[in-house]
Amino acid sequence: MRTSAVRFDGVSRHYGEVRAVDAVDLDIAEGEFFAMLGPSGSGKTTCLRLIAGFEQPTDGDIVIFGETAQGVPPYKRHVNTVFQDYALFPHLNVLDNVAYGLMIAGKPKRERHAAAEAALELVALPGYGARKPSELSGGQRQRVALARALINEPRVLLLDEPLGALDLKLREQMQDELKDLQRKLGITFIFVTHDQGEALSMADRVAVFNEGKIVQIGKPEDIYYRPEVPFVADFVGSSNVLPPRVVEKMAGQWSHASVRPEAVKLVDAGIGADGLHATVHSTAFIGTATRVSLDLDGFSMVALLPKGARIPDAGEQVHVTWGSEDLHLMDAA
Amino acid sequence: MRSDRAPLGLKIAAGLGLAFMHLPILLIFVYAFTTEDKSYQWPPPGFTTKWFGVTWARPDVWEALSLSVRVAAISTAIALVLGTLCAAAVSRTKFFGREVVSLMVILPIALPGIITGISLRSAFNLADIPFSFWTIVLGHATFCVVVVYNNAVARFRRTSGSLVEASMDLGADGFQTFRYVILPNIATALLAGGMLAFALSFDEVIVTTFTAGQQQTLPIWMLEELVRPRERPVTNVVAMVVVIVTFLPILGAYYLTRGTDTVAGQGK
Structure with missing residues (x-):
């Protein structure tokens, strides 16, 4: 039995009457490429934010590598996020953006810049360090965001609609690259998408969300060929x-x-x-x-x-x- | 219909309008050099630079100038702290009555100064607060907060909220996030707001008249000096200084906020 990376025990996040996430149980294994799929407003992004620590569950418990995340602020979790809008710091160049996590950790400049160069190499952007984020294309910004999230060597990488802003061709290329990267690093990737093609082609397992609940969870083939509820049949493919x-x-x-x-x-x-x-x-x-x-x-x-x-x-x-x-x-x- | 060339008549009208606004300021400068010190006589009977020396030697000018600078500096400092905090609260969070708070912060600059002045004066009277340096500062802070708030709130709105989350996500606590992400992104807006606030405070007359005791800020001093027929060009020398001292920060603020129209952290 593989180690559990992230586990949800009856997790809910309610905003007043709105049940954004409603009694969700989930167990994501270490090294798994896990997709959260659903239409907008289905609770998938809230689940991601709950893991990152930007939201606190109103009920239930989130366990990350065996330890409860109850009350642990985002900056103390060994989890990093690639944001939907990339959220690159506009006042810093690419190298300092990537090195930000190490700067906060107090690593000396030489060391963190060397690590940032290596991370840029990993995402196929060597030599881009001196540029400002505004001088990069959407695809390049995405890679920088990826390198920045990986620099702290997280055990879980969260990706919020990582390919949503890219055009079709680039999206397909990035799907392959993300998959390769995940295999190379061997860490858990959890990514949120509303694109069923993306979820099916990349993920080891897919959780389909609807109205704050997981309606089906399983391998892409199961989700595609053996939907358990009409919603999954209709939404996936x-x-x-x-x-x-x-x-x-x-x-x-x-x-x-x-x-x-x-x-x-x-x-x-x-x-x-x-x-x-x-x-x-x-x-x-x-x-x-x-x-x-x-x-x-x-x-x-x-x-x-x-x-x-x-x-x-x-x-x-x-x-x-x-x-x-x-x-x-x-x-x- | 759209043409690149404006008709001649329109050009002349625009030129006249601009001249009407700015020639009187030039006149002020000219009278700073006149030899006639009882009345403003045109053309000036002679030119001299002696009024600069006279002004330099007048202790009342220095007192007023020093008071104005101190009031402006402290009101600006108060405005920077309160304006930024308020802007952060209004643009970052949703709470009951947010729009009302936003409106009430901006209101002092929309209200005629005389209303602000009278209401502050009666409030100070009611509370038995003696008029002093600090009552002037409080009066000025009411409208200084507005300019800082307006500048900061615009920048906060254009700075993507996920930047803060990205910083936290990468291990930075609240203080580090403020120091390394928020401050660099709002710094120019704060500087611009601060400069405008300083300039506003420096030449404020109306609110000051109601909130000052015996002290004279520079504009108040000038107002009193105008009715006194002695060494008139001294007032003009001071006026020149005020124009320059208030114009430079406004120019600076303009340059600082120019070219920041791109949305910080939008990232698409």
């Missing part, structure tokens, strides 16, 4: 959620079920008699596939049709089918 009355007819069980859009097949209404009757609402070409929105009896579905498939016209009547292995039953709603 936009699965189709089938209402219980339809599922009961098809699978004989009263529960929600999900079908991934890429598993959905369309058959001309005239040919197949099996499957669900649907009307094509609209189609949209999205590059790798064509997205077809379908109206069914009282609910809607989305199908992703691969290149080469016949694309129906809007208003056309079709039958919707999928392989029985693609239908994933969820716990009764």
